[in-house]
Amino acid sequence: xxxxxxxxxxxxxxxxxxxxxxxxxxxxxxxxxWYRQDPGQGLRLxxxxxxxxxxxxxxxxxxxxxxxxxKESFPLTVTSAQKNPTAFYLCASSDGSTDTxxxxxxxGSRLTVL
Amino acid sequence: GQNIDQPTEMTATEGAIVQIxxxxxxxxxxxxFWYQQHAxxxxxxxxxxxxxxxxxxxxxxxxxxxxxxYSYLLLKELQMKDSASYLCAVLDSNYQLIWGAGTKLxxxx
Numbered sequence: 001x002x003x004x005x006x007x008x009x010x011x012x013x014x015x016x017x018x019x020x021x022x023x024x025x026x027x028x029x030x031x032x033x034w035y036r037q038d039p040g041q042g043l044r045l046x047x048x049x050x051x052x053x054x055x056x057x058x059x060x061x062x063x064x065x066x067x068x069x070x071k072e073s074f075p076l077t078v079t080s081a082q083k084n085p086t087a088f089y090l091c092a093s094s095d096g097s098t099d100t101x102x103x104x105x106x107x108g109s110r111l112t113v114l
Numbered sequence: 115g116q117n118i119d120q121p122t123e124m125t126a127t128e129g130a131i132v133q134i135x136x137x138x139x140x141x142x143x144x145x146x147f148w149y150q151q152h153a154x155x156x157x158x159x160x161x162x163x164x165x166x167x168x169x170x171x172x173x174x175x176x177x178x179x180x181x182x183x184y185s186y187l188l189l190k191e192l193q194m195k196d197s198a199s200y201l202c203a204v205l206d207s208n209y210q211l212i213w214g215a216g217t218k219l220x221x222x223x
Binding site for chain 1: 122145159162198201203
């Protein structure tokens with residue numbers, strides 16, 4: 001079955017540590033996205049990538065980094081520079097050839113900083 | 115600035131009908147989406163409107179008025195499994211999605 005897989009589902013981190021969240025898709029989608037979801041707020045875009053080896057900052061990129069070495073993979077690193085990293089992180093992909101821009105989401109990764 | 119407004123929470127009864135409203139002010143408009151998100155899970159696509167009018171898809175319908183910057187999601191014959199958050203999102207002139215905070219829908223027996 002085609003889809004997006006995020007791992008880990010739950011992650012705990014001590015302050016000062018970097019962590020990397022995995023996102024893999026087998027939908028053959030060109031575009032991939034990372035969002036952050038906090039209670040009472042809309043999804044906020046961290047980074048997005050429309051093709052391999054290229055990515056752009058979203059609205060809240062500070063303290064995060066990404067790579068897009070393969071079409072299928074778009075890992076997100078939450079660095080120690082991110083001041084408030086505890087959140088629910090969602091990875092998504094879309095087929096850039098459609099006008100509707102429908103997003104397909106992974107199951108999410110919940111990061112808690114202790 | 116860009117803004118999407120939705121009610122924070124709504125309650126409805128199983129078998130009834132509920133309408134979830136969404137108003138938006140964005141720089142341009144290239145379509146409006148509704149997604150459903152169960153607690154702790156991924157959002158899933160429900161509907162996309164780019165022209166004025168009503169789009170019906172089974173028990174769910176979505177309406178759009180571009181002149182009023184307004185949309186609603188109509189859920190009929192409510193079931194307990196419809197308890198979820200419903201997210202409204204607008205595709206702006208740069209084809210970037212602007213998200214509302216979501217409406218938590220609680221279904222009571």
